[in-house]
Each structure stands twice: as C-alpha cells, then as structure tokens.
Amino acid sequence: MTGEFERPEGGRRGDLHQIGDLLQQGLRRLAPEGARIRVRVGRGGLDETGRLFTGGTDIAVVTPAxxxxxxxxxxxxxxxxxxGVIQRRGGLVVAADARLRKDTVADLVTRGDRVTIATSxxxxVNLVGFAVRRALRMAGVDAVVDFVHDEQPTTCCERFAKGEADVVIHDLMSAPEWPVVAATRPVKYLAWGPRVLHGLAGQGWPTRVVPAGRLPGLEADLPTLDCSNFAVLCREDLDDELAGLTARFLARGHHPADAAEVARAPLPLHPGxxxxxxxxFAAVPLRSR
Known part of the structure; x- marks a missing residue:
C-alpha cells in the first residue's frame, strides 16, 4: 500500500500545514509496515484537485468544502x-469601515464612492477568491470596486487596518488577528443580501449564520456564505485499505454523532x-451532501 498526500501551504496556512502533518503521522501509525506516505506542499485549492486528476497525488485537502x-x-x-471532512467553522464575512455608511454589499456602488476591497x-486556484468574485458579480458590484489581493486572511486584515482597503472580505471567523484589527477603526458588517445568498445556495453553496457577538461589534446574527471545513479528497482508484485507514483516522477521537459529521462530505464518499x-458507527446514519 502506498500513498502520497498533498500538504497545502496557502489558504488557511497554519491549519492546512497542521492537517497535512497530522494525516501523515496518523496514517503512518495505522498503516502496515512498509507503507509509503509522502507529504507535498500545495495551496489547498484547485491545485490539489488538479493533481488528483493528473495522478500527481492520491489524497488532497481542499478548503472550503x-x-x-x-x-x-x-x-x-x-x-x-x-x-471525509475535518471540521472548522467559518463564514465569508464582509467588514467595512463604518464611515462608509453602507448596509449591504450592493450599497458599495452608491453615493459615487470607489471603494477598495482586500480579499483573495x-x-x-484559491476558492475563497473564487467565491468572493462570484458573489460580488451577483451583487452587481464586481466591476465598480478596486481590489488588493492576498491569499492569507492575516494580510488582508492588515491592509484593512492600515487603510489600504475600505472593505475586507474573508473568513474572519478563523482570523485570530481580526479582533485587534477591528479595534483600530470603526467597523460595520455588510449583508450579502438575499440575491447573493439565495443565488449561491441554488448553486450548491450553503449559507451559515454568524451569531451576534461572535465577531467584535457584531450586534445581530449575520447570514453569510459558509466557509467551513477542510475536505479530504481522492480518486476512485485509491486503494480501499488506504481509504479506510484515512476514514478511521478522520473519525478517531470523535463521539459517534460527531463522526457522522466527519463523513458528511461535499462529494460522494470513496467506497473504502x-x-x-x-x-x-453502524448505529449512526451516514450520508454525503
């Protein structure tokens, strides 16, 4: 049995590196003697799915699910x-300088302002950037705003803090620096609006609600685009034993009910x-999305 794993470097870099290391170490403990498990570095996006299709790797971690x-x-x-999936709650949040006096993303085109957005x-390759541009097009503002880009939410937050951007769009729920950044200037969270949320939900991208108080200054529940979970993917020809070992590792340490969520993946599960x-978990109903 052999396996080669894609270890993502970009995206949520620290988490993705840790996941790659844990997969490699855990499967080496579970796999029979002589198994070859090698980790390579990627970005956690469509670079990984591309390498799966070309046979450049056997297992990849991609986010968001x-x-x-x-x-x-x-x-x-x-x-x-x-x-399976590795759980991590996240939401694609739009935060703006409160002095812009905007309430929704669609308002970014009003009052003759030309705003700059920090995002991926x-x-x-980057799936956060893919989602943001798709959502902004639905909101009708993609062509009337400027962008400063970085793959890491940390750098996007820093650019907002320094005044290089008027708006930041990223998974701010998973950005530990955001509370510090939000304290540097007045912040208002903008609603994506039903056109965007319903439109993307109809295409398979679910909505999640960020509860009031979860982010600094967030006074009411905020419906936004889901940006949760790391999906662990493979091709159908992956060795059944290796697929089963990976599933067992992903479920390891979970209560049966939580392990059912690990198996609730965005793609059909590999048979192994x-x-x-x-x-x-024979007693827990399992299904894929």
Missing part, C-alpha cells in the same frame, strides 16, 4: 471522491471510506 459542493454540482469534479484573488464509517 462549500466550494466543492458547487463545483461538483456543475460537473467540474466528477471522478473525485471524499474520504480569483486566480484559478464509506465501508469504514459504516463499520465504525
């Missing part, structure tokens, strides 16, 4: 399967992973 639901629905990921680039989850 919601992007995969949309891409799979449109046929872009047919032929790929899931081994839609560069064909599906059997492993069924064996581990």
């Amino acid at each position: 919601a992007a995969l639901s949309l891409l799979y629905r449109f046929g872009d990921l047919q032929g790929l399967f899931a081994l 680039a839609d560069d064909g 992973a599906s059997r492993a989850y069924a064996d581990l």
Whole structure:
C-alpha cells in the first residue's frame, strides 16, 4: 500500500500545514509496515484537485468544502471522491469601515464612492477568491470596486487596518488577528443580501449564520456564505485499505454523532471510506451532501 498526500501551504496556512502533518503521522501509525506516505506542499485549492486528476497525488485537502459542493454540482469534479471532512467553522464575512455608511454589499456602488476591497484573488486556484468574485458579480458590484489581493486572511486584515482597503472580505471567523484589527477603526458588517445568498445556495453553496457577538461589534446574527471545513479528497482508484485507514483516522477521537459529521462530505464518499464509517458507527446514519 502506498500513498502520497498533498500538504497545502496557502489558504488557511497554519491549519492546512497542521492537517497535512497530522494525516501523515496518523496514517503512518495505522498503516502496515512498509507503507509509503509522502507529504507535498500545495495551496489547498484547485491545485490539489488538479493533481488528483493528473495522478500527481492520491489524497488532497481542499478548503472550503462549500466550494466543492458547487463545483461538483456543475460537473467540474466528477471522478473525485471524499474520504471525509475535518471540521472548522467559518463564514465569508464582509467588514467595512463604518464611515462608509453602507448596509449591504450592493450599497458599495452608491453615493459615487470607489471603494477598495482586500480579499483573495480569483486566480484559478484559491476558492475563497473564487467565491468572493462570484458573489460580488451577483451583487452587481464586481466591476465598480478596486481590489488588493492576498491569499492569507492575516494580510488582508492588515491592509484593512492600515487603510489600504475600505472593505475586507474573508473568513474572519478563523482570523485570530481580526479582533485587534477591528479595534483600530470603526467597523460595520455588510449583508450579502438575499440575491447573493439565495443565488449561491441554488448553486450548491450553503449559507451559515454568524451569531451576534461572535465577531467584535457584531450586534445581530449575520447570514453569510459558509466557509467551513477542510475536505479530504481522492480518486476512485485509491486503494480501499488506504481509504479506510484515512476514514478511521478522520473519525478517531470523535463521539459517534460527531463522526457522522466527519463523513458528511461535499462529494460522494470513496467506497473504502464509506465501508469504514459504516463499520465504525453502524448505529449512526451516514450520508454525503
């Protein structure tokens, strides 16, 4: 049995590096003697799915999982399967300088202002950038704003703090520096609005609600685009034993009810992973999205 794992470097860099290391270390403990497990560095986006399709790697970690639901629905990921998800709650939040006097993303085109947004680039790899530009087009503002781009939420937050951007759009729920940044200037959270949320939900990208108080200055629940979870993916030809070992590792340490969420993946489960989850938690109903 052999396995090669894509270890993402970009995106939520620290988390992705840690996940790559944990997968490698955990599977080496579970795998039979002589198994080859090698970790390579990627960005946690469409670079990983591309390497899966070309055979450049066997297992990849991609985030956010919601992007995969949309891409799979449109046929872009047919032929790929899931081994499970690593849970991490997140939301694609729009935060603006409160002095702009905006309430929704669509308001960014009003009053003749030309605003600058700090976010990730839609560069064909980064899935946060892909989602942001798709959502801004739906809101009708993509062509009338300026951008400063960085893959890391930390740098996007820093640019907002320094005044290089009027708005920051990223997974601010997973940005530990955001409370400090939000204290440097008056902040208002903008609603994506029903046109964006319903439009993307119809394409397979779910909405999540950021509860009041979860972010500094957030006084009411905020519906936004889901930016949760790291999906662990593979091809159908992945060795069944390796698929099962990966599923067992992902479920390890979880209560059975929580392990059911690990198996609730954005793509169909690999048969080896599906059997492993069924064996581990026979009493818990499992399904893919």
